[in-house]
Structures are given as C-alpha cells and as structure tokens.
Amino acid sequence: MDYHVKLDLFEGPLDLLLHLISKAKIKIEDVSITEITEQYLDYLDKMKKFDVEIASEFLVMAATLLYIKSRALLPKPQIQEDDEFDPEQDLIRRLAEYKKYKEVSEKLKERKKIYSNIYYKLPEELVYKKDESTTSIIEGDVNDLISAFVKLMAQKKFHRTERIFYPVHKRSITVSQRINQIKRILNKKVQCSFFQLFEEHYYRSDVVVTFLALLEMLKDNQIRIFQQGQFEDIIIRRAK
Amino acid sequence: MKDMDEREIMGLIESLLFVSGDAIPAKRIAEFLNMDVRKVRKLMERLIDVFNFERRGLQVIRVDDSYQLATRPEYGEYIDKFFGSDKKQTLSQAVLETLSIIAYRQPITRMDIELIRGVKCEYAINVLIDKGLIKEVGRLDAPGRPILYGTTNLFLRSFGLSSLEDLPPLQE
Numbered sequence: 001m002d003y004h005v006k007l008d009l010f011e012g013p014l015d016l017l018l019h020l021i022s023k024a025k026i027k028i029e030d031v032s033i034t035e036i037t038e039q040y041l042d043y044l045d046k047m048k049k050f051d052v053e054i055a056s057e058f059l060v061m062a063a064t065l066l067y068i069k070s071r072a073l074l075p076k077p078q079i080q081e082d083d084e085f086d087p088e089q090d091l092i093r094r095l096a097e098y099k100k101y102k103e104v105s106e107k108l109k110e111r112k113k114i115y116s117n118i119y120y121k122l123p124e125e126l127v128y129k130k131d132e133s134t135t136s137i138i139e140g141d142v143n144d145l146i147s148a149f150v151k152l153m154a155q156k157k158f159h160r161t162e163r164i165f166y167p168v169h170k171r172s173i174t175v176s177q178r179i180n181q182i183k184r185i186l187n188k189k190v191q192c193s194f195f196q197l198f199e200e201h202y203y204r205s206d207v208v209v210t211f212l213a214l215l216e217m218l219k220d221n222q223i224r225i226f227q228q229g230q231f232e233d234i235i236i237r238r239a240k
Numbered sequence: 241m242k243d244m245d246e247r248e249i250m251g252l253i254e255s256l257l258f259v260s261g262d263a264i265p266a267k268r269i270a271e272f273l274n275m276d277v278r279k280v281r282k283l284m285e286r287l288i289d290v291f292n293f294e295r296r297g298l299q300v301i302r303v304d305d306s307y308q309l310a311t312r313p314e315y316g317e318y319i320d321k322f323f324g325s326d327k328k329q330t331l332s333q334a335v336l337e338t339l340s341i342i343a344y345r346q347p348i349t350r351m352d353i354e355l356i357r358g359v360k361c362e363y364a365i366n367v368l369i370d371k372g373l374i375k376e377v378g379r380l381d382a383p384g385r386p387i388l389y390g391t392t393n394l395f396l397r398s399f400g401l402s403s404l405e406d407l408p409p410l411q412e
Contacts, residue, residue, distance in 0.1 A: 011333055011334050011337060011357070011359060012357055012358045012359030013358050013359070014357065014358040014359075015358075055359070057358060057359050057360070061358070094355075094356075094358070097356055098356055098357065098358065100410050100411060100412070101337060101340045101341050101344070101356060101357075101410075102337060102340075103411055104340050104344070104407075104408060104410055104411070105333070105336040105337045105339070105340040107408045108336060108339070108340055108343070108399060108408070109331075109336055111303065111399045111400055111401075111408075112330075112331065112336075112398065112399055114301070114303065114400065115397075115398060115399060115400040116316075116330075116398075117313035117314075117316030117317075118299075118301070118310040118311050118312070118313050118316060119310060119311045119316075119319060120261055120262075120308055120309060120310040120311070120400075121258075121261040121309075122261050123259070123260055123261040123262055124259045124260075124261070126259070
C-alpha cells in the first residue's frame with residue numbers, strides 16, 4: 001500500500017519561517033526564535049525523510065537560527081555595545097520585508113488572473129496641449145538614437161541603387177575624424193539636428209561612421225540628446 | 241455637461257474609456273464631470289450592468305476603483321485563436337515574488353532581490369526576461385558593475401497597469 005504524504009513546498013527558508021509563524025498565530029515582531037527553531041529543524045528532518053533535496057539556503061538559515069538560540073542561552077556581556085549587530089532583530093526585519101513582497105505578489109497574481117483572458121486597447125495617440133512653461137523635451141538614450149537611425153535608413157535615398165556595379169570609393173573618413181567634425185559643428189552652433197548630420201552623406205559607410213561617432217560621443221558623455229516627442233527629430237547638444 | 245441626463249453622462253464616460261484604453265480612476269472622472277465620486281461609482285455600476293445585460297463583447301471592468309473597457313474573458317480563447325496569439329502564461333510563485341520585488345524596488349540588482357527572498361533568483365529572472373516582463377535597465381556603479389533590472393511596458397499591460405504608480409500599495 002502506498003502512502004502519500006503531503007509536504008508543503010516553500011519558496012525558501014524565509015517562506016517556511018513565515019508559514020511556521022502564521023501557523024503559530026503570532027506576529028512577526030513577537031516571534032520567539034527559540035521555539036520556531038525547533039519547528040524549523042523538524043521540517044528539515046521531514047524533508048530529509050522524504051528524500052527532498054534540501055537547498056543550501058535552508059541549511060544556512062538553520063545555522064543562523066541555532067546561532068541566535070545559542071546567543072540567547074549564553075549570558076550577555078556586561079558592557080552592551082549600542083551598535084552591536086543583533087542577528088535576531090536582523091532576521092525579524094528580513095522576515096517582515098519578505099512578507100511585504102510575498103503579500104503584494106498575491107495581489108499581482110489576482111490582477112494577472114483578471115487580465116490574462118481579456119484584451120484592452122492602447123490609448124489613442126492624442127496630441128496634448130503643450131504647456132509653454134515646461135516644453136516637453138525628453139532626454140533620450142542610446143535606444144532613441146538607434147530607432148532614429150533605423151528610420152533614417154528606411155528613407156529612399158539610402159536604398160540600394162538599381163545598378164549592380166558601381167565604383168567602389170575608398171572613403172578616408174574615420175570615426176575619430178567624424179567626431180572632430182561634429183564637435184566643430186557643435187562649437188559653432190549650440191545644437192544640431194540628427195537628420196541634418198546625415199544630409200550630405202549618401203554612402204552607407206559615411207552614414208555608419210556618423211552613427212558610430214554619435215554613439216561614441218554619447219558614451220563618453222560629450223553630447224546629450226533630446227527629443228521633442230516620439231518620432232520627432234533628435235536634437236544633439238554639447239554636454240556641459 | 242450641465243444639462244446632460246444620466247444616460248448621456250454614461251455615454252460620455254463610455255467614450256472616455258474607449259479613448260483611454262487604460263483604466264481611468266473614478267476620482268478623475270468625478271473631477272472632470274464635477275460630480276461626487278460616489279455618484280460616479282453608482283453610474284459606473286449601471287454602465288457595467290448595461291454591458292452585462294446586453295451580453296456585449298466588451299465589458300467595463302473595475303480594478304482598484306478604476307474603470308476600463310475590455311473584452312469579455314469568455315471570448316479570450318477565440319480572440320487568441322483568431323489572431324494566432326500565444327496563450328498567456330501563468331507565472332509560478334517564485335517568479336511572481338521576484339517580479340513583485342523588481343516592480344517595487346527597481347532598478348535593483350539580482351543580489352538585492354536574493355537578499356530579500358533569501359534564495360537564488362537566477363532562474364526566475366531569466367524566465368521574466370524571456371517573457372519580456374523585465375529588462376536590463378543599466379548597471380550599478382559598484383564593483384563588478386552588476387546589472388540593474390526594471391519592469392517593461394509589457395509588464396504594465398499584462399497586469400492592467402497604466403503606470404508604476406498604479407501598483408497596489410505595499411502593506412507596511
């Protein structure tokens with residue numbers, strides 16, 4: 001005859017401790033670590049009996065619990081140091097913290113259940129009234145640069161020509177040369193437009209070099225990029 | 241809006257819900273209509289009833305005192321079939337806990353997540369990245385430059401949130 005024994009599975013030692021605490025119907029702050037230690041070790045014994053592999057985290061916790069218990073048994077030193085690390089308080093703090101997220105994950109689970117079988121539409125893309133005092137300039141990052149580049153390459157003039165054979169030019173401009181050029185442009189003007197930078201370049205290699213130069217300058221914090229709104233031109237400014 | 245009757249106000253709210261797509265808090269509707277929030281809730285209950293009574297393909301749902309226009313759950317599987325979309329996944333407890341910690345504490349490193357959960361979270365993080373619910377948002381300026389994780393727009397949508405501020409508050 002087969003015996004089926006149900007052994008609750010826990011996400012980790014903190015989960016198990018919370019379970020033991022709630023079973024004992026006590027608040028986390030009032031927990032007696034000494035009592036809980038007993039039950040905790042009992043549970044690990046059960047796991048061993050049923051051949052459940054015990055993750056190392058459970059053993060670390062067992063050691064921590066035993067350490068706390070042993071501290072409670074030993075007489076306290078006469079001179080109390082104020083900032084002495086108290087493992088019991090630390091554990092209680094961790095339990096409370098973990099409980100917070102465990103509980104909220106239940107709420108998120110509920111939400112997920114509601115939303116897993118229904119669909120709703122994306123908000124309409126309305127043009128919002130611009131507030132003059134706070135012109136909505138969004139500071140961009142590398143991803144904005146990349147999507148602007150993809151948009152640029154989609155423009156007709158960068159499409160491959162019908163000619164199969166065309167002269168191959170040796171382009172001599174390097175990324176560092178282009179960086180210097182862009183620096184010069186930014187020295188003359190305060191800012192320049194992303195798309196303008198590509199205007200006189202029809203060769204793919206030039207376009208790529210310009211783009212690499214921008215990425216390099218952004219990485220080195222030499223420039224900052226801004227955008228008025230989604231899908232608009234990117235403005236490049238010198239970093240202060 | 242002064243001389244609108246209740247039916248017209250309900251119609252107006254319905255059109256707002258359509259344009260919004262995301263859930264609209266009862267409070268915002270009340271402020272806009274210059275109405276008592278309890279009155280708005282009552283009207284919304286009626287609007288919900290109308291949709292249910294007529295067994296429409298759309299429904300008005302209430303989540304945390306916000307209202308939203310959405311498809312009806314019983315049609316979910318047919319919608320998936322029609323558009324050939326992937327069946328939505330369920331998330332295990334471990335993955336959900338990890339996701340919650342990231343949602344509230346982002347940007348956060350794996351080590352900090354593990355400190356809170358007390359167990360390794362590598363697998364859970366990989367699952368969440370695979371499902372597109374979290375992403376790498378940067379690196380912490382500390383030894384080893386550990387990856388910082390944050391939630392994605394897909395996360396907001398799959399949980400019916402219009403922004404992170406809509407997350408249910410943490411119990412202190």
